Every structure is written in C-alpha cells, then in structure tokens.
Amino acid sequence: MILTVTLNPSLDSIYFTDTFVLGAMNRCGNPVKAIGGKGINAGRTAALLGAEVTAVGVLAGVNGTVIRSALEQEPFSATHFLTVAGESRNAVTVMDSLHGQTEIVELGPQITADTAQQILELTSKLTAEPKEAPILAFCGSVNTDNDHLYQDYLEHLGTSFKILTDISGRQLQHVLAGTVKPYFIKPNIHEFAELLAMSIKDKSEALAQLNHPLLKEIPFILVSCGSAGAVARYHDQLFDIEIPQIAAINPTGSGDATVGGIAFGLDQGLSIEETLQYAMACGMSNALEKAVGYITLKNVHRFKEQIKVQRVSV
Numbered sequence: 001m002i003l004t005v006t007l008n009p010s011l012d013s014i015y016f017t018d019t020f021v022l023g024a025m026n027r028c029g030n031p032v033k034a035i036g037g038k039g040i041n042a043g044r045t046a047a048l049l050g051a052e053v054t055a056v057g058v059l060a061g062v063n064g065t066v067i068r069s070a071l072e073q074e075p076f077s078a079t080h081f082l083t084v085a086g087e088s089r090n091a092v093t094v095m096d097s098l099h100g101q102t103e104i105v106e107l108g109p110q111i112t113a114d115t116a117q118q119i120l121e122l123t124s125k126l127t128a129e130p131k132e133a134p135i136l137a138f139c140g141s142v143n144t145d146n147d148h149l150y151q152d153y154l155e156h157l158g159t160s161f162k163i164l165t166d167i168s169g170r171q172l173q174h175v176l177a178g179t180v181k182p183y184f185i186k187p188n189i190h191e192f193a194e195l196l197a198m199s200i201k202d203k204s205e206a207l208a209q210l211n212h213p214l215l216k217e218i219p220f221i222l223v224s225c226g227s228a229g230a231v232a233r234y235h236d237q238l239f240d241i242e243i244p245q246i247a248a249i250n251p252t253g254s255g256d257a258t259v260g261g262i263a264f265g266l267d268q269g270l271s272i273e274e275t276l277q278y279a280m281a282c283g284m285s286n287a288l289e290k291a292v293g294y295i296t297l298k299n300v301h302r303f304k305e306q307i308k309v310q311r312v313s314v
C-alpha cells in the first residue's frame with residue numbers, strides 16, 4: 001500500500017498559447033483544468049500503474065470543495081483530507097512557444113501546528129493499519145512557519161517503513177539533518193545544487209556528488225535532470241539513466257510522476273533497474289500530456305523498454 005501526503009493541493013489551470021504577451025490581454029481557448037499538488041500527482045501515477053494508493057492532505061475554502069469532489073473521480077483506494085481555514089491554492093501555468101513555461105502559484109492555506117499534528121496522527125494511524133509495511137510519500141511545499149515540519153514527521157514516524165520525500169529548500173535541508181532519514185529523496189538537478197550549495201550543471205557533475213557526506217545515510221537518491229534523464233544512487237550502486245528524446249508538450253509534474261513510478265516499483269518489490277525504468281517512463285509519459293501529473297499506461301510501457309539504466313562508478 002502507498003500513502004501520499006499533500007499539505008498543499010492545488011486547482012491547476014494550464015493555458016496553451018502560441019505567444020504569451022506580458023502586460024497585454026491574452027485570450028486562451030481550451031484550458032486544461034485539473035487538481036494537483038505533488039502528493040496527489042505522485043499518488044495518481046502509482047494508482048494508474050495499478051498500486052493501491054491512499055491520499056491524505058488538507059483542503060480549504062471553495063477550491064477545497066471543488067478539489068474534494070474531483071478527488072472522488074480519481075483512482076485512489078481511499079482519501080482522507082482535513083478541512084482547514086483559508087483557501088486551497090490556484091496554480092496557473094502558461095505554456096507558450098516563445099517563453100516555455102510561466103507559472104503563478106499561490107501560497108495556499110497556512111498549516112498551523114494544530115493542523116500539522118492532526119495530519120501526523122492521521123498518517124500514524126493509517127500507516128499502522130496495513131499488514132505489510134506501507135510506502136509513505138511526503139510531497140511538495142507547505143505554507144508554514146515551521147521549517148522543521150517534515151523533519152518532525154520523520155522523527156515521530158521512525159524507520160519501520162519506507163518514507164519518500166519530494167521536497168526542497170529548508171524543509172529538505174532539515175530532513176537531511178534529522179536523526180531519522182528518508183528512505184528516498186528526489187531533488188531535480190536545480191534543487192540538488194541548491195541543497196549542496198554548489199554549482200551542478202549536468203548529469204556527470206550530479207553523479208559525482210551522489211556520495212556527498214550530507215547524503216550518506218539516505219539509501220536511495222534520484223536526481224532528475226529533465227529531458228536528460230537522471231542519475232541515481234541505490235545503497236552503494238550508482239546509476240546513469242538515459243532516456244530517448246521526445247517532443248514534450250508539458251513537462252510540469254514530470255517529477256511528481258517520477259516519484260509515483262518509484263513508489264510503485266518499491267511497493268511491488270521490483271528490481272532497482274525496473275523501478276528506475278518505471279520512474280523515468282512515468283516522467284516522460286507525463287511530459288507528453290497537457291495535464292499535470294498524468295500518465296498513460298500505453299506510453300509508460302512503450303518508453304520503459306527504451307530506457308537505459310547503466311551501473312557506473314565515479
């Protein structure tokens with residue numbers, strides 16, 4: 001069983017236009033509307049692959065009501081979303097051929113200490129229920145004054161099951177500095193450079209840092225590098241992962257889909273190589289969709305066979 005926690009779900013609007021003109025009226029037909037947030041996207045991906053997925057999180061206001069009803073149409077086995085004060089966020093993406101991707105993302109409702117505690121209690125209860133150890137994923141930003149929120153969660157939950165995180169900035173720094181480490185982290189190359197406070201421009205530079213002292217006790221690290229694929233460390237094995245070129249339509253959420261692929265592979269007990277193939281194939285499949293955090297099984301299975309996972313040494 002996979003459980004994903006999304007503390008900042010979003011109502012996503014994605015506009016596709018030939019040219020986006022700043023400071024002018026831009027009319028867009030056929031926007032894509034969807035619900036998102038990294039945990040929901042990763043969970044949806046794993047569920048579409050066939051895993052049993054429970055989604056946990058918080059919702060607020062009118063947008064929260066819309067998201068709650070849309071969640072009923074999603075492929076989750078169960079959903080547990082607390083209602084909190086404020087308004088769940090809108091996330092607007094404009095895709096145009098000149099500038100690529102422009103995003104406007106609201107901060108979302110404040111996660112108070114009380115809400116954080118309620119989510120922790122709910123997560124503890126749900127992870128204690130299954131007979132087999134669950135895979136738990138904490139994904140995405142959180143609007144809180146507590147920079148140690150995810151670190152606190154890990155310290156309370158312990159190490160009896162695998163915890164995956166797709167977070168960045170200070171929350172990630174604190175998680176890595178804590179006594180209970182996540183089983184898996186998935187920074188993209190920019191987040192990886194920020195985490196290690198150094199310039200990392202390409203896959204070979206990322207590969208060279210996978211044994212950085214800061215990451216010593218993390219069993220599984222995937223640094224995703226967009227259309228260039230990824231590099232990974234699984235215990236003491238290093239991997240270079242090459243993907244075929246595709247004409248991407250909207251790569252937003254490809255990292256979330258990648259986390260969904262990893263969660264699926266771990267949940268099903270697949271080999272590390274096949275788990276990495278699923279992860280990359282999910283990221284690629286998402287990049288071919290207009291929507292954020294969606295995959296098609298046909299594309300995942302087609303791409304999976306074309307992904308080269310090579311063991312390397314540095």
Ligand SMILES: Nc1ncnc2c1ncn2[C@@H]1O[C@H](COP(=O)(O)OP(=O)(O)OP(=O)(O)O)[C@@H](O)[C@H]1O
Nearest residue numbers: 188224225226227229248251253254255256283284
């Ligand atoms: N343009 C692209 N073409 C092909 N595959 C892509 C492309 N962009 C992303 N992918 C696939 O998705 C994976 C994750 O993408 P990326 O590194 O962009 O994640 P990310 O920056 O965390 O994304 P997000 O945070 O928006 O979900 C890549 O490793 C790759 O497999």
Ligand SMILES: [Mg+2]
Nearest residue numbers: 166188255256
């Ligand atoms: Mg990401």
